Amino acid sequence: MQMTKGLTALTVGALLMGTAAVADPYEPYEGTTLVVNFPAHPHFDAVMEVLPQFTEETGIEVEVDQLQYLRMRERQTLELTKDEGDYDLIAYVVFSKADYVYAGQLENLAPYFMNPRLADPNYDAEDLIDGYVQNIGVAGGERGYLPGPTGSLFGIPFGSETSILGYRRDIFEEHGLEVPETYEEMLELACLIPELEPGMGGLASRAASGHHASHAFLLHLAPLGGRIFDNEWNPIVNSAEGVAAAEALQTIVGCGPEGSETFGFAEAGASFLQGDTAMFLDSTVFAGQVNDPARSQVVGLVDWAPHPMGVRRGSQTGGFGIGIPTNAENKDAAFLLMQWLTSREADIAIAIAGGNPSRFSTHRDPSVLEVHPHLEVFGEALQYADPDWRPIIPVWGSINADLGTTLSQVLTEGLDIQEALDGVAERTRATMQDAGYYTWTSDN
Numbered sequence: 001m002q003m004t005k006g007l008t009a010l011t012v013g014a015l016l017m018g019t020a021a022v023a024d025p026y027e028p029y030e031g032t033t034l035v036v037n038f039p040a041h042p043h044f045d046a047v048m049e050v051l052p053q054f055t056e057e058t059g060i061e062v063e064v065d066q067l068q069y070l071r072m073r074e075r076q077t078l079e080l081t082k083d084e085g086d087y088d089l090i091a092y093v094v095f096s097k098a099d100y101v102y103a104g105q106l107e108n109l110a111p112y113f114m115n116p117r118l119a120d121p122n123y124d125a126e127d128l129i130d131g132y133v134q135n136i137g138v139a140g141g142e143r144g145y146l147p148g149p150t151g152s153l154f155g156i157p158f159g160s161e162t163s164i165l166g167y168r169r170d171i172f173e174e175h176g177l178e179v180p181e182t183y184e185e186m187l188e189l190a191c192l193i194p195e196l197e198p199g200m201g202g203l204a205s206r207a208a209s210g211h212h213a214s215h216a217f218l219l220h221l222a223p224l225g226g227r228i229f230d231n232e233w234n235p236i237v238n239s240a241e242g243v244a245a246a247e248a249l250q251t252i253v254g255c256g257p258e259g260s261e262t263f264g265f266a267e268a269g270a271s272f273l274q275g276d277t278a279m280f281l282d283s284t285v286f287a288g289q290v291n292d293p294a295r296s297q298v299v300g301l302v303d304w305a306p307h308p309m310g311v312r313r314g315s316q317t318g319g320f321g322i323g324i325p326t327n328a329e330n331k332d333a334a335f336l337l338m339q340w341l342t343s344r345e346a347d348i349a350i351a352i353a354g355g356n357p358s359r360f361s362t363h364r365d366p367s368v369l370e371v372h373p374h375l376e377v378f379g380e381a382l383q384y385a386d387p388d389w390r391p392i393i394p395v396w397g398s399i400n401a402d403l404g405t406t407l408s409q410v411l412t413e414g415l416d417i418q419e420a421l422d423g424v425a426e427r428t429r430a431t432m433q434d435a436g437y438y439t440w441t442s443d444n
Helices: 009-015 024-029 042-050 052-058 069-079 094-102 110-114 130-137 169-175 183-196 211-221 240-254 265-273 284-290 331-341 344-352 366-371 375-382 396-413 417-434
Strands: 033-039 061-067 089-093 156-161 163-168 201-204 277-283 302-306 318-323
Touching: 024 052, 024 331, 033 042, 033 069, 033 331, 042 052, 042 061, 042 156, 042 284, 042 318, 042 344, 052 061, 052 331, 061 069, 069 089, 069 094, 089 094, 089 331, 094 130, 094 318, 094 396, 110 331, 130 156, 130 318, 163 169, 163 284, 163 375, 169 183, 183 201, 183 240, 183 277, 201 265, 211 240, 211 396, 240 396, 240 417, 265 277, 265 284, 277 284, 284 375, 302 375, 318 331, 331 344, 344 366, 366 375, 396 417
Parallel strands: 033 061, 033 089, 201 277
Antiparallel strands: 089 318, 156 318, 163 277, 163 302
């Protein structure tokens, strides 16, 4: 999201007075320098505007190593394996959670929240977007990556994203179109709009081979009632619901702008920003570009709606979380920074600066909505963010790559959908077998 030019130090300070009122918890760590690893990303650009206030309040210095995402992941892979790492706090995406927790590289946060010298009693964890607490933070519970009696917290949401429908208000008004609330309505409009507006695609979507195609498929799988696995880890991606999700993607690409089958996130977004498509379904992080005249030709023409409903609500869970490496040098101070960054006051300040809020209350805060009114709709969409829209297991990377390559063949080579998904299910079963997921089943 575009940063607010008028966000002064005085404004930030006023927003964060609640945390400044109690200084004693920080006193033992005054003069400490924390080294944190953040991605080059709009949310963290906003964080950088607010972060100096933490040092002003606490006396704790923060040195930020901000890297492009893939370089960040490579650096973390190196740093987290050292006996003594360089980072005290890291940002990570959800599919890194499985790798880091399984390797014992992220701190369990329970001891920190149990420590009365560190844990702020006014933190209000219940206000955090629960789907993201489950998705980005919890491991060891149900299925290994969801909450449950054996689950623990290893990270906190920090920059929550979900799927949202952007649409051209002017096009909809000109033709008397209703904003789609269901999948049937969305798919119908996706193919009707090119008839009403020759040369314009209906809905821009990712579809390129690899993770783009699999991501787009997963966007539709959860709302249409599907999953990758059943409760016993049997692959069910080739179910009727899986076929329906692939058919939805096929329809969207077929009625989309020219070249849709090769679109990644950037290309799909550019198509919408250039006015070549009337709808866009993807991450909320995209919203910051829509009213930026340097990037967009549709400034002031776009409205937002929640991800349409299939048989149920189920928008994506994406974005980042923050956690403390097990080899960090300054763990207690890092926890204080984590807690401060995700507090109510800091969440509001970061949102005003252009970040993605991690709390429900921030999406309703009048001072935030005055600057970013679309966040109210985003807050509604986040109520349906599905923490299980993709399985966060260590072998997901290889399964995801196979799924994306196969779906691309469906879109570009005409491979039969059922045949394609049957092949994915068969190969997925072999991967899961090799990884030991059927060790406890009766047929082993």
